[in-house]
Amino acid sequence: MARRRKGRDISGWLVVDKPAGLTSNAVVNKVRWALDAKKAGHAGTLDPEATGTLAVALGEATKTVPFVTDALKAYDFTVTLGAATNTDDAEGEVIATSDLRPSDDEIKEALHAFVGDISQVPPQFSAVKIDGERAYKRARDGEEMEIAARPLFVESLLLLDRPDADHIRLEMVCGKGGYVRSIARDxxxxxxxxxxxHHLRRTWSGPFEAAKGISFAQIEEMARTPELEQFLLPLELGLADLPEVRATAEGAARLRHGNPGMVIAQGLDYGEDCWASFEGQPVAVGSYRGGELHPSRVFNL
Structure with missing residues (x-):
């Protein structure tokens, strides 16, 4: 018999302003413990030394994680010029150096090649799998791997500041799967x-912003108290990029059992993804087909 997972059935989002020095999973585990939640996950990993937006999904909100992961996200990061490292960040060993320092205009011109639909090779020290094993595990053993390039959509990449000759501060807005370390390297x-x-901060991810997030210290201070629950955001925020339709009473009952249900919608195309609500509660997400929603995920609230 499978062991029953302990914890409360609590659903929603907690946006954490992740500090440097912690893994994303460590933050999720702390949130799960602090809220005594049965189920939790996050919508997009941040490197341990990166800071900023880590959206933690609880309970039924975990079913909306893919929609947040697919959304645009923004990064504010500083690049150190003149040195390459084996990890493509400041935590690694310097493997090559250069005395060349480009001008601001040369940097702005070079940024154009990194906007739009581009191909990007993930860092050697990354979580991508090579023959079933994480790349970073092989890299730690000194192995150099051929990692296939992956597509990435970059909406914008801007030079924000040049504090000195050796450092530039950039802002990137991109889609799913982007490695900021690869952008700096390339x-x-x-x-x-x-x-x-040199420094990396995710300022927002989909509908969630670091500036409105809770700190790790606050989570520790308010753990296992009702005060922490006041920071919970509704499940449906994870569906912010999808249109909402209204389910009829009969439609909601059918949707809750995983069957197509009647909804009231305007301006939707056949086959368009959307989510249905009934009496202010999210019921299901799926595909709109001529007056009905065909559910792919059902929310048990």
């Missing part, structure tokens, strides 16, 4: 000066 190569990430 930009440094394109400029001929080499480069790696």
């Amino acid at each position: 930009l440094g190569r394109a400029l001929g000066c080499l480069g790696h990430v």
Whole structure:
């Protein structure tokens, strides 16, 4: 018999402003414990030394994680010019250096090549799988791997500041699967000066913003108290990029059992993804087909 998972059935989102030095999973585990939640997950990993938006989904909100993961997200990061590292960030060993320092205009011109639909090779120290094993595990053993390039959509990449000759501050808005460390590495190569990430912060991810998030210290201070629950955001925020339709009473009953149900909608195309609510509660998400929602996920609230 499978062991029953302990904890409360609590659903919603807790947006954490992740500090440096913690893994994303460590933050999720702390949130799960602090709220005594039965189920929790996050909508997009941040490197341990990165800070900023980590949206933690609880309970039924975990079913909306893919929609947040697919949404655009923004990063504010600093690149150190003149040195490449084996991890493409400041935590790694320097493997090459350069005395060349490009001008601001040269940097702005080079950024154009990284906007739009681009191909990107993940860092050697990354969580991508190579023959079933995480790349970072092989990299730690000194192995150099051929990692296939992956598509990435970059909406914008801007030069925000140049505090000194060796550092530039950039802002990138991109889609799913982007490695900021790869952008820093490839930009440094394109400029001929080499480069790696010095500091990285995710300022927002889909509908969630670091500026409105709760700190890790606050989570520890308010753990296992009602005060922490006041920071919970509704499940449906994870569906912010999808249109909402209204289920009829009969439709809601059918949807809750995983069957197509009648909904009231305007301006939707056949086959368009959307989510249905009934009496202010999310019921299901799925595909709109001529007056009915065909559910792919059902919310048990």
